[in-house]
Amino acid sequence: MTVERTAEMAQRPAEVKSVNPGIDWRGRALDRAPFLVACLMLALIVAIYGSLQSGVFTLDELNLDTAAAMTLMLAATGQTIVLVRGGIDLSIGGMISLGTVIAATRFTDDPSTTALWALAILALGFGIGALNGLLISLLKLQPFLVTLATWSILNGVAMIILPTDGGSIPSWWVGFASAQFIGLTSPVWMLLALLLFWWWFHATRVGITIQASGSNEKSAFLSGVSITRVNLVTYGLSGLFAAGAALFLVTQTGAGSPTIGKDYILPSVAAAVIGGVSLFGGRGHLAGTLIGAFVLTLIGNLVFVLHVSSYWQPVASGVILLLSVLASSIAEKAARSRVQ
Amino acid sequence: MSAFLTRNRLIVLAYAGMVVLLLVTALFSPGFLSVSNMRSTVVLAAFVGIVALGQTFVIIGGGIDLSVPWVLNSAAIIMALLCGGQDLPLIWVMPLLLAGGAVIGLVNGVGVARFGVPPIIMTLATNVILQGLILVLTGGSPTPSAPALIQFLSVGRIGGFPVIALIWLALTLVATLLLSKAAFGRHLYALGTSATVAEFSGVPTARTTILTYVASGLTAAFAGMLLTGYSGQAYLGMGDAYLFTSIAAVAIGGASILGGSGHYLGTVAGAMVLTILTGLLPALNLSSGALLIVYGAVILLTVSIGSEAFAGLGGRLRRN
Numbered sequence: 224m225t226v227e228r229t230a231e232m233a234q235r236p237a238e239v240k241s242v243n244p245g246i247d248w249r250g251r252a253l254d255r256a257p258f259l260v261a262c263l264m265l266a267l268i269v270a271i272y273g274s275l276q277s278g279v280f281t282l283d284e285l286n287l288d289t290a291a292a293m294t295l296m297l298a299a300t301g302q303t304i305v306l307v308r309g310g311i312d313l314s315i316g317g318m319i320s321l322g323t324v325i326a327a328t329r330f331t332d333d334p335s336t337t338a339l340w341a342l343a344i345l346a347l348g349f350g351i352g353a354l355n356g357l358l359i360s361l362l363k364l365q366p367f368l369v370t371l372a373t374w375s376i377l378n379g380v381a382m383i384i385l386p387t388d389g390g391s392i393p394s395w396w397v398g399f400a401s402a403q404f405i406g407l408t409s410p411v412w413m414l415l416a417l418l419l420f421w422w423w424f425h426a427t428r429v430g431i432t433i434q435a436s437g438s439n440e441k442s443a444f445l446s447g448v449s450i451t452r453v454n455l456v457t458y459g460l461s462g463l464f465a466a467g468a469a470l471f472l473v474t475q476t477g478a479g480s481p482t483i484g485k486d487y488i489l490p491s492v493a494a495a496v497i498g499g500v501s502l503f504g505g506r507g508h509l510a511g512t513l514i515g516a517f518v519l520t521l522i523g524n525l526v527f528v529l530h531v532s533s534y535w536q537p538v539a540s541g542v543i544l545l546l547s548v549l550a551s552s553i554a555e556k557a558a559r560s561r562v563q
Numbered sequence: 564m565s566a567f568l569t570r571n572r573l574i575v576l577a578y579a580g581m582v583v584l585l586l587v588t589a590l591f592s593p594g595f596l597s598v599s600n601m602r603s604t605v606v607l608a609a610f611v612g613i614v615a616l617g618q619t620f621v622i623i624g625g626g627i628d629l630s631v632p633w634v635l636n637s638a639a640i641i642m643a644l645l646c647g648g649q650d651l652p653l654i655w656v657m658p659l660l661l662a663g664g665a666v667i668g669l670v671n672g673v674g675v676a677r678f679g680v681p682p683i684i685m686t687l688a689t690n691v692i693l694q695g696l697i698l699v700l701t702g703g704s705p706t707p708s709a710p711a712l713i714q715f716l717s718v719g720r721i722g723g724f725p726v727i728a729l730i731w732l733a734l735t736l737v738a739t740l741l742l743s744k745a746a747f748g749r750h751l752y753a754l755g756t757s758a759t760v761a762e763f764s765g766v767p768t769a770r771t772t773i774l775t776y777v778a779s780g781l782t783a784a785f786a787g788m789l790l791t792g793y794s795g796q797a798y799l800g801m802g803d804a805y806l807f808t809s810i811a812a813v814a815i816g817g818a819s820i821l822g823g824s825g826h827y828l829g830t831v832a833g834a835m836v837l838t839i840l841t842g843l844l845p846a847l848n849l850s851s852g853a854l855l856i857v858y859g860a861v862i863l864l865t866v867s868i869g870s871e872a873f874a875g876l877g878g879r880l881r882r883n
Contacts, residue, residue, distance in 0.1 A: 311683070358863070365820045367627075368866045371810065376859030382852030481852070489629070489687050502681040532702070538695030541688040545680070548688075552679040 256554035257499030258511045260547055264497070265514050268521045275528040286408040290400050292520035293410040294319075294472040295490055296513055300417055301352075301464030302491040303512045308457040309437035309504025310366035314355055315465035315491060317377025318348050319484030322469020324381045327390025327479025337393060345466045351377065352462020356454035370458075374488070381481040390479040400474035413471075414513065421509035433457055437504030493540070494519055497547045501555075518543060573817025573825075573869050577832035580815075580865075584839045592846035602725055604838055606718070609731040610793070612834035613786040614805045615812040616738055617668070617779025619830045622813050623742075624772055625755040625822025626675060626682035628779040631809055633693035634667050635802035638787035640697055642713070643706035643797040650712040660784050667693070668780025672773030686776075698799070705798065709791045717792035727789060734782075738827040747774065755822025808837055811858060815865045836861065 252259070273279035298315050305312040322344045329340045351373065358369050402409045424430045436443040436453045444450055468487065473479065496502065497518055498511025519540055526536045568575060589596045614631055621628045638660045645659075646652045667689055674685040719726045742748040750771045753761040762768045786805070791797045815833035818825020840861065844854050 362867050363870045364866050368814055368820050368862060371807070371814075372859040372862040372866070374859070375807070375855045375862070379852040379855030379857075379859065382855065383850060386850070386852070492683065493687065496681075496684055502683065532699055534695050534698035534703075536695065537691040538699070541690075541692035541695065544684060544691075545674070545688045548680050548684045549678060556679070 250558065253554050253558045254506075255499070256557075257547060257551035258508065258514075260550040261498045261511055261514045261518065264543060264547065265518050265521070268518060268525055272521060272525050272528060276524075282406050286403075286411060288517070288520060288524070289410040289414055290408060290475070291523075292516045293400075293413060294468045294475065295487060295494060295520065296414065296417065296516045297464050297468035297471055298487040299491040299494040299512045299516050300421075300509060301461035301468075303495045303498075303500055303507060303509055304433065304457055304464075305366070305461045306492070306495050306500045306502060307437045307504060307507050308433045308453065309440065310359070310454075310457065311492065311502075312352075312355065312370050312458060312461045312465075313367065313488050314351070314370040314373040314377060315461060315468070316484035316486075316488040317374040317381065318351060318462055318465035319469045319472065319487055320381040320481050321377045321384075321484075322348065322466045323473050323476070323483060324385035324390065324479040324481055326396075326470060326473045327392060328385055330391075330393050330396060330473075332393050332395075334395070337396060341470055344470060345463060348462040348464075348466025348469075349459045350462070352465070353455045353459035355462070356456070356458035357451070359458070360451040360454045366458075378481065378484070381484075385479050385481055388478055388480040388482075392473045392477050392479075397474050397477050400471070410471075417513065418510060425508070429453075429456055434505055437506075439505070490519060493544050496551075497544060499547075499551060501551070515547075571817075571826070571829075573865075574829035574832065576868060577816050577829050577836065577865070581832050581835050581839065584836060584843065588839060588843045588846060591843070595842065595846065600842070602728075604835075604842055605728045605731075606725050606793070607841070608834045608838035609725075609727045610786055610790055611805070611808045611812055611837060612731050612831055613734060613782050613789070615782075615809040615816075615830045615834055616734055616827060617775070617782035618809040619738070619813050619816070619818060619825065619827045620751065620775040620778045621682075622810075622818050622820060623755045623822055623825050624751050624775040625758065626772065626775065627810070627820070628671065628686045628776060628783075629683060629806060630667060630671060630686040630690040630693065631779065631783045632802035632804075632806045633690045633697065634664050634780055634783040635787035635790065635805055636797075636799065637693050637697050638664055638784035639791040639797035639801055640701060640706055640799070642788050643709060643791055644701075646707070646710045646713075648707045648710060650710045653710055653712055657788065660788060661781055664780035664782075664784025664787075665777045666780070667784075668777035669773060671780070672776035675776065676769040676772040701799070703799065706796065708796050709794075713788055713792035714795065715792070717789045727793075730789075735827060735831055742826055747771065751775065752823055755824070757823075807858075808834075811862055812837055814862055817865070817869055819869065 269279070278284060298319065301315060302312055325340065325344055330337045355366075355370055355373055358364055359366050399409055404412060425434070432443065432448045432453050433456070435446070436448055436450060440450060443453075469484075472483065476483070494515035495507065495512045497515035498507070498513070500507025500512060522539045522543065523533075523536050526533055526539065585596065594600060614635065618628055618631065641663070642656055642660055645656045671682075671686050671689055674680040675682050716726050716730065721729065742751070750761070750766045753764065753766045754768050754771050758768055783802075783805075787802065790801060794801070812833035813825065813830050814820065815836050816825060816829025816831070818829060837858070840857055841854065844857070
């Protein structure tokens with residue numbers, strides 16, 4: 224909340240505030256419009272899905288769908304942080320591939336070895352992400368091109384480690400995704416953990432500086448924010464979440480793949496945008512991104528129960544992406560005209 | 564001359580890099596500089612170069628076109644389906660598909676320029692929509708082989724020169740004229756430097772933006788048809804590699820991804836560099852994984868050289 228207020232105050236002229244000192248409900252609704260549209264879309268998809276298929280409103284279905292969406296959710300969490308910072312991270316595709324091939328070649332039945340390698344993958348993710356951030360800051364490069372380059376490099380390393388899909392993941396690691404606690408499987412608990420993480424993170428000093436630098440880099444810098452440090456943490460976290468996505472993905476595939484990561488690069492951006500995260504930085508919440516990830520995942524289910532060719536799924540996701548981005552651009556225009 | 568070098572430092576560097584790469588490759592594999600090998604390198608580079616032509620325009624204008632892979636793939640598949648291996652239908656199929664590519668570009672451009680949709684999202688959406696529609700259309704099954712005429716355009720020769728190299732040369736001339744001599748070029752650089760300033764200076768920013776995406780749709784569709792001729796068949800996924808290579812060629816050619824700078828002549832060198840690297844690696848006995856690593860390193864290197872930080876460093880060194 225505090226972050227939003229500061230961002231709002233930074234963007235809007237002071238007179239607007241004084242004219243309407245009470246709670247500006249319409250302004251708030253406009254601010255949240257993209258998020259509300261995403262919620263509406265999800266509700267609509269679930270309603271159609273639920274009316275065509277029995278057993279949709281059960282815990283089992285929730286467990287299944289969350290497991291199906293979790294890799295994208297983890298990847299999109301990192302992407303959301305980067306987008307709020309005003310950047311973009313294409314290298315997560317390479318990191319996810321690299322994570323799965325390291326897991327598939329190094330994980331053993333011995334839990335302690337595996338745990339060490341899992342930690343190593345997470346550390347590698349953070350390290351490589353931080354390196355992206357440093358390159359962007361120190362050499363004053365564009366995030367798009369830097370992460371395009373590191374994506375290619377990481378993908379190349381993954382292909383050298385494991386040239387084709389394969390390797391094996393110990394069954395106890397695969398079993399993690401279906402482990403239950405009070406009727407809910409671990410992916411659902413991870414979803415709750417992600418929401419808790421964001422609730423905590425966006426109000427921390429780091430979270431606020433990331434959002435402030437995404438809103439207006441120059442004024443953040445002039446207020447004493449170290450842009451280098453912000454970039455290091457932002458891209459580091461993105462790499463960390465990509466590594467996490469890789470560790471979860473292998474529970475679903477049971478193998479490593481040097482090319483699988485590219486399937487998550489643009490969908491992670493799409494999930495965030497559907498959820499109302501602005502590509503121009505400074506605006507967005509993880510809750511929206513997670514809803515966006517659910518929307519993209521459930522379209523697949525919907526296509527299945529409608530008995531149409533599964534090839535319609537990309538068409539549907541493209542149309543939904545366009546609709547939601549149009550909704551947010553209209554809302555943004557309305558908000559701007561209210562200010563002026 | 565010196566002013567020319569300063570202004571086009573990055574383009575000159577891209578060509579210098581290309582020559583150095585050629586020599587290095589020749590060192591490792593003596594047959595590399597042979598006429599037949601150079602011919603096949605230029606042919607392969609031409610596909611990247613043609614797709615990257617539209618991408619160059621879009622990027623100079625401050626946008627990006629991610630819809631390239633499936634515009635290319637759609638044109639390839641629909642051409643193969645409509646022609647059924649015959650030459651005659653090409654008379655109407657080629658213009659039809661070029662128009663189709665232009666329409667997709669028009670949709671992208673209108674979305675970006677009129678509705679304020681971020682280019683990444685707009686072109687990503689059209690890309691997945693096209694992908695889905697083509698998959699629905701073909702049901703995933705293979706298409707008839709390419710007509711002989713289009714094969715002639717991609718692999719044929721006129722007096723020793725590959726036809727596609729001549730096509731590429733002609734397109735390069737057109738692009739250079741558009742960027743350096745036409746009002747469109749001036750508008751484009753103004754738009755890419757600052758859309759607001761351009762708008763207030765009377766530049767038709769919306770029209771210019773839309774035209775860049777139309778150009779990109781046209782070149783991607785054209786490349787798709789030529790590529791079908793080269794492989795003898797259209798197949799699903801044939802455009803995927805061109806997203807990365809078209810953007811990489813523009814970046815290596817010295818254009819800023821923020822827009823406002825760069826030239827198609829640089830992109831030509833970028834396309835050559837990428838293709839020569841593909842030829843260098845078998846000579847060094849390196850895997851395709853290594854190729855991706857080298858691609859990434861080359862992109863990082865070229866964008867670093869082009870960055871303000873590097874320019875500032877150069878200035879400091881000179882002052883000392």
